[in-house]
Amino acid sequence: MKKVHFMSETGYLGPGRAPAPDIPAEVFRLAVEQAALAISITDAKARILYCNPTFQRVTGYAGDEILGQNESVLSYKVTPMLVYETLWAQILRQRPWNGLLVNRRKDGSRYLAELTITPVVDAAGKTSHYLGMHRDVTEVHRLERQVQNQKTQIESVVDAAPVAIVMLDERERVVLDNQEYKKLIGELGPEPAATLLAALRADLGELFERARYSGRGFAGREVRHAVDGRKTRWFACSGTWIDEQDGSADAFYEPARRQYMLLVIQDITALKEQQEAIRVNALRAVLAEQERIQGLRETLSGAIFQLQTPFNMLAAAVRMIERQPDGTMAEAFTASLEEALVSGNRTLDTLRACVPSQSDETIGPVDLNALLKDLLRLLTPRLLADGITVTWQPADLPLISGRPTRLATLFKALLENAIDAIHESREDRRELRLATQADPDWVEVVVEDSGPGIPEEWRYKVFEPFFTTKGAGRQHIGMGLSAAQEVVIGHGGLIELTSAPDGGCRARVQLPTT
Ligand code: FAD
Numbered sequence: 001m002k003k004v005h006f007m008s009e010t011g012y013l014g015p016g017r018a019p020a021p022d023i024p025a026e027v028f029r030l031a032v033e034q035a036a037l038a039i040s041i042t043d044a045k046a047r048i049l050y051c052n053p054t055f056q057r058v059t060g061y062a063g064d065e066i067l068g069q070n071e072s073v074l075s076y077k078v079t080p081m082l083v084y085e086t087l088w089a090q091i092l093r094q095r096p097w098n099g100l101l102v103n104r105r106k107d108g109s110r111y112l113a114e115l116t117i118t119p120v121v122d123a124a125g126k127t128s129h130y131l132g133m134h135r136d137v138t139e140v141h142r143l144e145r146q147v148q149n150q151k152t153q154i155e156s157v158v159d160a161a162p163v164a165i166v167m168l169d170e171r172e173r174v175v176l177d178n179q180e181y182k183k184l185i186g187e188l189g190p191e192p193a194a195t196l197l198a199a200l201r202a203d204l205g206e207l208f209e210r211a212r213y214s215g216r217g218f219a220g221r222e223v224r225h226a227v228d229g230r231k232t233r234w235f236a237c238s239g240t241w242i243d244e245q246d247g248s249a250d251a252f253y254e255p256a257r258r259q260y261m262l263l264v265i266q267d268i269t270a271l272k273e274q275q276e277a278i279r280v281n282a283l284r285a286v287l288a289e290q291e292r293i294q295g296l297r298e299t300l301s302g303a304i305f306q307l308q309t310p311f312n313m314l315a316a317a318v319r320m321i322e323r324q325p326d327g328t329m330a331e332a333f334t335a336s337l338e339e340a341l342v343s344g345n346r347t348l349d350t351l352r353a354c355v356p357s358q359s360d361e362t363i364g365p366v367d368l369n370a371l372l373k374d375l376l377r378l379l380t381p382r383l384l385a386d387g388i389t390v391t392w393q394p395a396d397l398p399l400i401s402g403r404p405t406r407l408a409t410l411f412k413a414l415l416e417n418a419i420d421a422i423h424e425s426r427e428d429r430r431e432l433r434l435a436t437q438a439d440p441d442w443v444e445v446v447v448e449d450s451g452p453g454i455p456e457e458w459r460y461k462v463f464e465p466f467f468t469t470k471g472a473g474r475q476h477i478g479m480g481l482s483a484a485q486e487v488v489i490g491h492g493g494l495i496e497l498t499s500a501p502d503g504g505c506r507a508r509v510q511l512p513t514t
Helices: 025-034 053-059 081-092 138-160 179-188 192-204 207-214 269-322 327-354 368-385 404-424 480-490
Strands: 005-007 012-015 038-043 048-051 097-104 110-121 127-136 164-168 174-177 218-225 233-245 257-267 364-366 389-393 400-402 431-438 442-449 494-499 505-512
Touching: 038 053, 048 053, 053 127, 081 097, 081 110, 081 127, 110 138, 164 179, 164 192, 179 192, 179 257, 192 207, 192 218, 192 233, 192 257, 207 218, 233 269, 269 327, 269 368, 269 404, 364 404, 368 389, 368 404, 368 431, 368 442, 400 404, 400 505, 404 431, 404 442, 404 480, 404 505, 480 494
Parallel strands: 389 431
Antiparallel strands: 005 012, 038 048, 038 127, 097 110, 110 127, 164 174, 164 257, 218 233, 233 257, 364 400, 431 442, 442 505, 494 505
């Protein structure tokens, strides 16, 4: 039996190191003959000495047409010369070469050949022949290119999208992102997806996991991104989970799946700001109208209150005169006084009828934090003008049921009182603290100012109509707190004024949650 010499990937194995030395040479010949690979054996100059039927089928050449010809008969000149040079440099060093060549069939059509050339080395260590094995990989290449092209197209579409798109693996590491997401990193710092996901988890609670396992995902969830010292940003986030087949060899027969999360992030800060501005403007308009009506009520009530006293005195005078013994002169005098009294009371009734009634606002759910924040925004110009530092400490509050405009009027009055107090004080410290707190039965709002505070003896008096602690000459007749108390009582709540820990005044309002 002839000795067969083999080359490994790294070099010559030598005689006798064949994987199956007991197999007859005829079996090797038949195996090559029947192989599904295009196999050729050439001399050292690449002249074809043998080719198997698959070679003939792939190239289109019959055996007798091609035997004796150089393998270069298959070459199509788009393959760069460097490729052939590398091929030859490798095989001349008795090393196998593997690569891709563009081949031309007998009919002129081209195909992509994945070729392995193995030098066959004789016992003297000389390359006597070459073994060429190739297969047509045109279709595989076409499909690969198609996938690559589609990937490129998808990537450019994703990159051009006006929203940030990011794909996260199971450990929430970013595996793919687009230009908009990269822009977000630049603006918000590293990995905004992690921060947004944490906020989404907090917001969605168990719905987050349900969205994942149901396969439905979530859409358009608004998330706030607030970092100290930076402008608050708002994002609308949508999440979808995508299953991917594991491409590793282990998973070939036992498919394993990996899950990725596709997170689409849309910056809605501008929209939110616009909505906020619209809301604050609407609140401003409603409160201005409320204040106009309240002002009218106060003026008319004040006038009635003022007029009532002389009329009472007049009535008392009539009664006194009526009791005098000599009647004639008294009768005439009483008659005219009574006439004056009747017409005066008529005037009072007319005035009372002119007092506008409080509009009957419907009770609905109220987000106190949002309302207070809107009021702060509304009062920002005044706060800035007075150089007041605001500390806003909202707690997580449940919605309460109430009359939103009335409540807005109440808290606006408290905040304006605080601003007025700070304005009037000559202190360097100009601070206003607005805080909310929740209790199972109550929600509490605290307004503290660094103004002069309210003396103990005025703590209850300030809630009386027409009582004011503010300087004369101001257009404030002291109805603010009495009206505020009316609103609080109307909501079943409590209001009290005490001294703030650092001086100043603290207004505390408690409203029931149910
Ligand atoms: P060539 O002038 O033949 O070769 C280009 C360069 O290759 C030369 O400049 C030179 O640097 C080097 N070169 C060529 N022949 C030799 C040599 N005998 N010794 C040293 N250096 C040399 N080519 C295909 O296109 N398709 C195939 O399927 C294919 N199968 C092959 C199978 C085997 C077993 C072998 C040994 C070679 C095969 N070749 C194949 C390579 C082929 O022999 C040619 O080198 C190639 O086709 C380029 O031919 P060419 O006429 O364009 O240029």
